[in-house]
Amino acid sequence: MRRGAPRQRLVLTVLLVVSCALVVLDSREDTAFVTDGARAAGEMVFTPVSAGVSAATSPVGDAYRALTAAPNARERIDELEERNRELTAELEARDLDEQRSAELEELLHLSGLGGYEIVPAQAVTRVDSQGFSDTITLDVGERDGIEPDMTVVNGDGLVGRVLRVGTKTATVLLLTDGASSVGARLEGASEMGIAHGTARSLDESSSIRFELLDADASVSSGERLVTMGSHGGTPFVPGVPVGTVKEVQDTPGALTRTAEVTPAVDIGSLNIVGVVVSEPERDPRDSVLPPKPDEDAAQAPRDDGAEDEE
Structure with a gap:
């Protein structure tokens, strides 16, 4: 340096x-x-x-x-963000409409199989109501021809029964409520019993307890239940899927046999339902039940490999 x-x-x-x-x-x-x-x-x-x-x-x-143009740029950014929110809402609404459309299609399919005349409705809210722990409110009422003790279903099966009716709304007691019970029978058999709800609050699981009237009756896991039907079709029409036996509870010396049943309907995600305003002309028996999974597999076409081997 x-x-x-x-x-x-x-x-x-x-x-x-x-x-x-x-x-x-x-x-x-x-x-x-x-x-x-x-x-x-x-x-x-x-x-x-x-x-x-x-x-x-x-x-x-x-x-x-x-930076010198920041005021105008900020306004433009706000406009773009608002438009983005609008587009997001439109997409969500479209998805929701597609879901509702699919549920309505399933509901109409079930009503067609059973011959039930229904009034479609939307489940607005699920609340505790005057001593009942598991109820929902529908957006239909007296003006739509709804009356107490009508059966309520969706595309999968039994939801419950109409408890109270207003001019524009109706309260439905769900199948899973601890105060709910419905006569049911085993698929493909005449064995009958009573299906009881077990929920005491909205936070409890939505299982059903099925008590067979005959203590010696045979019942096993995987069997399905349908409604027996009431006189005049109220509060329950016949043939509506109730649920699937999950576990059989054998109690020595008991007068009845009891089984735990998984409901056919997902109570926690109810949206589109139907109120049955007229009973079917005849008992549909088991025709409303969907095919069993093993039956679907048996009916499925064989793949090309199997045909080539022949």
């Missing part, structure tokens, strides 16, 4: 002398050709440097211009 210091001072001195000379020459008209050459040489040397500095500082300039 010490050896380089005199050289640096020498370069600086030469540059100062040249600068002074150029200033003097530039002030004289007869030396314009000298200074013009010097300017051209300087432009050749410093123009690339200037361009590089401009490129480096361009983002800073752009940012400054963006």
Whole structure:
């Protein structure tokens, strides 16, 4: 560093002398050709440097211009965000409409199989209601022909029965409520019993307890239940899927046999339901039940590999 210091001072001195000379020459008209050459040489040397500095500082300039236009930009951003929220809501509504359409289609399929005349409705809310722990409110009522003790179903099976009716709404006691019970029978058999709800609050599980009237009756896991039906079709019409036996509870000496049943309907996700306003002309028996999984597999077409082997 010490050896380089005199050289640096020498370069600086030469540059100062040249600068002074150029200033003097530039002030004289007869030396314009000298200074013009010097300017051209300087432009050749410093123009690339200037361009590089401009490129480096361009983002800073752009940012400054963006900041100066911030009020309008903020308004535009707000408009875009609002439009984004609107589009998101439209997509969610479309998805919800598609879901409701699918549920309505399943509901109409069930009513067609059973010969039930129904009034479609939407489950508005699920609440505790006047001593009952598991009820829902529907957006249909007296003006729609709804009356107490009508059967309520969805595309999967039994939901419950109408408890109370207002002008525009109806309260439904769900099958899973501890105060609910319905006469049911085993699929493909005449063995009958009573299916009781077990829920004492909205937070409890939605299982059903099925008590066979005959203590010697045969029942096993996987068997399905349907409603026996009431006189005049109220409060329950016949043939509606109730649930599937999950576990059989044998109690020696008991007068009845008891089984735990999984409801056919997912009570926790009710949306589109149907109120049966007229009982079927005949008992549909087991025709409303969907095919069993093993039956679906047996009816499925064989793959190409099996055909090739033949």
